[in-house]
Amino acid sequence: MSAPAVELIFAPRADYHDVVAAKRADGFELCSDVCAVDYLRHPGRPLPDGVDPERFEVVVNLLSLSARRRARVRVQVPESDPVVPTLFDLYPGTEAMEREVFDLMGIRFAGHPDLTRILMPEDWEGHPLRKDYGVGRVPVQFKEAPGPR
Amino acid sequence: MSDDVTVKTEPWDPAETAEGAQETLPDAKSKVLRLPEGAVGDATQIDIERGDDDTMIINMGPQHPSTHGVLRLMLELDGEVVVRTKPIIGYLHTGMEKTAEELTYVQGATNVTRMDYLAPLHNELCFSLAVESLLGVELPPRAIWVRMLMAELDRLCSHLMWMATNGMDLGSTSMMIYGFREREMVLNFYEKTTGLRMNHNFIRPGGTAADLPDGWEDDITVICDTILARSYEYDELLTGQPIFRERTEGVGAITAAEALALSATGPILRSTGVPWDLRRTMPYLAYDQVEFDVIVGTYGDNFDRYSIRLNEIRESIRILRQVRDAMPSGDYRVQDRKVTPPPRGRIDESMEALIHHFKVFTEGFRVPEGEVYMTVESPRGELGCYLVSDGSSKPYRLHVRGPSFVNLQSLPHLLAGGLVADAVAVISSVDPVMGEVDR
Numbered sequence: 001m002s003a004p005a006v007e008l009i010f011a012p013r014a015d016y017h018d019v020v021a022a023k024r025a026d027g028f029e030l031c032s033d034v035c036a037v038d039y040l041r042h043p044g045r046p047l048p049d050g051v052d053p054e055r056f057e058v059v060v061n062l063l064s065l066s067a068r069r070r071a072r073v074r075v076q077v078p079e080s081d082p083v084v085p086t087l088f089d090l091y092p093g094t095e096a097m098e099r100e101v102f103d104l105m106g107i108r109f110a111g112h113p114d115l116t117r118i119l120m121p122e123d124w125e126g127h128p129l130r131k132d133y134g135v136g137r138v139p140v141q142f143k144e145a146p147g148p149r
Numbered sequence: 150m151s152d153d154v155t156v157k158t159e160p161w162d163p164a165e166t167a168e169g170a171q172e173t174l175p176d177a178k179s180k181v182l183r184l185p186e187g188a189v190g191d192a193t194q195i196d197i198e199r200g201d202d203d204t205m206i207i208n209m210g211p212q213h214p215s216t217h218g219v220l221r222l223m224l225e226l227d228g229e230v231v232v233r234t235k236p237i238i239g240y241l242h243t244g245m246e247k248t249a250e251e252l253t254y255v256q257g258a259t260n261v262t263r264m265d266y267l268a269p270l271h272n273e274l275c276f277s278l279a280v281e282s283l284l285g286v287e288l289p290p291r292a293i294w295v296r297m298l299m300a301e302l303d304r305l306c307s308h309l310m311w312m313a314t315n316g317m318d319l320g321s322t323s324m325m326i327y328g329f330r331e332r333e334m335v336l337n338f339y340e341k342t343t344g345l346r347m348n349h350n351f352i353r354p355g356g357t358a359a360d361l362p363d364g365w366e367d368d369i370t371v372i373c374d375t376i377l378a379r380s381y382e383y384d385e386l387l388t389g390q391p392i393f394r395e396r397t398e399g400v401g402a403i404t405a406a407e408a409l410a411l412s413a414t415g416p417i418l419r420s421t422g423v424p425w426d427l428r429r430t431m432p433y434l435a436y437d438q439v440e441f442d443v444i445v446g447t448y449g450d451n452f453d454r455y456s457i458r459l460n461e462i463r464e465s466i467r468i469l470r471q472v473r474d475a476m477p478s479g480d481y482r483v484q485d486r487k488v489t490p491p492p493r494g495r496i497d498e499s500m501e502a503l504i505h506h507f508k509v510f511t512e513g514f515r516v517p518e519g520e521v522y523m524t525v526e527s528p529r530g531e532l533g534c535y536l537v538s539d540g541s542s543k544p545y546r547l548h549v550r551g552p553s554f555v556n557l558q559s560l561p562h563l564l565a566g567g568l569v570a571d572a573v574a575v576i577s578s579v580d581p582v583m584g585e586v587d588r
Contacts, residue, residue: 004431006522029409032555033522033533035548042539046518059535061522061550065409065423068430072522093412096558104246119239119587128247129546135251 007071010051016075017085020060023071024090028062031091032070034098035059036077036105040131055079056107060087077107086112104129204232211240215318215573218583222560222572229568234561238554241587249547253513254280257544259350261534264549265585266347267310270303271527272549273352278433279523279536280354283516286488290435290477292356297434298369298472299342299351300525301465305376306335307528308458308465311580312383315455318577319396324386331376338368355489356482369473373466380462388456397452401563401575404449411559415530415552416461417579420446420453427526439471451578458580461528488514513542529553529580551585 011019020031037057039045047053054076062071077084086109087094098109099118106127109115117124126133210221219240225233249260261276262269274296281288313328336346341362343349351358387393403413405421418425426443428436444460446453482489490509491502508514518540524533530552537546556579563575 030414031412032414032524032531033535033548033550035535035550037537037546037548042537042545045539059520059522059548061533061535063531065425065430070522091412092410093555093558096554097412100554117239119242121239128244135247 004070007069009071009073010048011073011075013075013077013084016058016073017087017090020062020073020087021090023062023073026064027066028064028069028071030063030065031060031087031094031097032063033059033061034087034094034101036101036107036129038105038129038131051076056082056105058084058101058107082107083110084108085110088112103127106130203227209572211237215576217314217576217581218586220557220576220581220583220586222576224564224569224572226569229570231564231567231569231572234564234572236557236560238557238583238586241583243587245588246547246549249544251543253542254354254516254544255509255513257547258353259348261547261549262348262350263584264551264588265527265529265532265553265582267582268303268307268528269348270299270352271525271532273350274300275523275525275527275532275534275549276536276547277352277354278525279521279534280516282521282523283519283536283538284354284488284514285517286355286483286485288356288483289480291360291479292481292483293434294472294476295357295361295481296352297436297439298361298469298476299357300434301468301472302335302338302372304528305372305462305465305469306332306339308462309335309376311458311528311577312462315574315577316387318573319393321387321393324383327379327383327386331379334372334375338365338372341365341368353482353489355485356480360481366473366476369469373469373473377463377466380459380466383459388459394452396571396574397455397578398450399448400451400567400571401578402448402450403559403563407562408449408559411562412555413530413559415526415528415556416454416457417449417556417559418530419444419457421449422447427524427531431524433525438475439468441468451574454578458528515540515542516544524550527552529582529585530556549585549588551588553579553581553583554586554588557581557586 009019037059038055039053039057040055043053045053056077056079058075058077060073062073075084084107086098088111096118098112099115101107102109102115103117103119104127120128205226207224207226208221209224211219221237223235223237224231245260245264249257252260258273258276261272264272309328309332313325316324316328339349340346343351343358403417403421405423408418408421414425422445424443424445429443441464444457444464446457486505490506495502496506516538518538520537522533522535524531531550532552533550535548536544539545560576560579563579564572567575
């Protein structure tokens with residue numbers, strides 16, 4: 001089964017907020033998802049001409065209930081300055097999703113009302129979904145213990 | 150499953166019952182616009198100057214029995230009225246999206262099924278559809294209809310569980326026992342079909358793990374008839390009961406515009422009158438070939454969400470009966486040896502089958518490069534799966550849009566201005582499953 005048709009938009013970072021605002025005016029009433037991908041180990045992904053690949057990509061899935069359509073906005077976010085404007089003023093429902101992206105991927109949303117960690121503990125260091133963040137191991141407690149005499 | 154169950158297929162007829170029954174009949178109250186009980190004591194409306202000292206912040210959870218898992222709420226109270234709420238989550242965060250990047254696509258279904266543990270088959274379904282869409286495989290018809298059967302049983306099961314816990318939150322312990330009793334019937338069928346009662350790993354990329362067991366039609370018939378008859382008992386027990394209606398009508402109300410702004414989907418959005426059900430509006434599997442109604446509410450309050458879930462149980466039964474009658478024969482998974490392992494019997498006969506079996510379970514199959522966002526209507530709303538593949542046998546990135554996670558944002562809005570005694574009922578009506586919220 002193939003996925004339903006979706007309108008794919010590659011927005012430059014500077015125009016990201018305007019592009020989403022235009023889509024909202026165009027009848028996309030609901031922002032169904034905001035997430036981010038770290039392309040550190042997969043830099044050669046297919047992108048249209050004129051879009052320079054950056055390390056991070058913020059992906060916004062919009063839904064139009066009236067037209068029964070979906071649109072996906074993809075924004076390239078550089079590693080050196082991982083900041084994008086928030087969508088909170090357009091879709092208040094993105095509040096928790098943007099906090100999740102910040103928490104797990106370390107991308108900051110300028111203008112977000114409460115950009116704090118949401119899933120990880122407050123004092124956690126690092127952003128676990130980044131590709132250079134280790135998976136972690138549970139130490140085996142008795143591996144080095146001496147055997148029975 | 151006993152056969153001596155008396156099956157009552159007709160709705161409860163009030164004329165048959167003894168005197169005094171009119172007290173339990175629904176009254177005309179539903180016709181007037183409902184106001185929340187807390188509206189009379191809305192803190193923001195009271196014209197008294199007050200400082201910060203007048204409000205009190207209390208913590209509810211994470212170990213509160215009524216918060217449906219490890220949900221913690223910080224409630225700011227003015228007397229008995231909730232002024233502000235902040236849900237604090239993350240107590241069940243186990244990094245399942247990170248784990249998914251380390252598991253092959255074959256193993257992936259075992260991971261995602263543990264997210265929404267009350268509707269595990271929908272997680273598997275969503276993940277499998279996303280993988281299949283990147284693979285470009287076409288499923289045989291029977292696989293599609295078996296998946297639909299299991300998905301509707303899942304919805305039935307999840308809503309029954311919700312009826313049970315919601316009943317318990319409102320003080321109806323009978324409903325709790327009844328809900329679990331009915332759910333047990335479905336779980337027994339699951340055990341027979343998938344081998345497990347939860348976390349099935351039954352729907353996999355390429356089809357399902359096994360075919361339906363012999364005599365499944367009879368099991369489905371008994372499940373449908375029994376639960377449909379008992380859903381009318383719930384009407385007697387809760388729907389018409391004055392105490393239940395007093396506690397749910399007008400409580401936790403939300404408008405359609407607010408629900409859309411807060412990205413709420415599922416019963417919360419439908420309770421405001423928006424007929425948005427992905428099964429109907431963006432059909433997947435074969436939902437465009439079965440007849441069912443999308444249940445909507447009017448007032449967006451707890452009672453509407455209750456009636457939507459109760460009636461969705463009946464609609465699921467309607468779909469289940471159609472699926473039972475229309476089930477096509479044939480394969481229950483694609484016969485592509487690169488995706489699905491060969492049957493056990495072939496391994497002893499064919500070297501190639503042995504190699505394929507070994508490759509599928511060690512290395513897994515490779516999925517073409519690409520990205521896809523696949524959605525299904527889970528019992529809680531739009532369950533989305535954003536999958537990025539780099540061409541290897543493991544997902545490069547798997548993001549799950551949990552409907553509970555997003556719906557939880559509407560909780561502060563639903564609670565504001567209400568009474569703290571209603572908080573438990575409102576939390577329940579949002580139906581958060583913390584496994585999915587925290588992932």
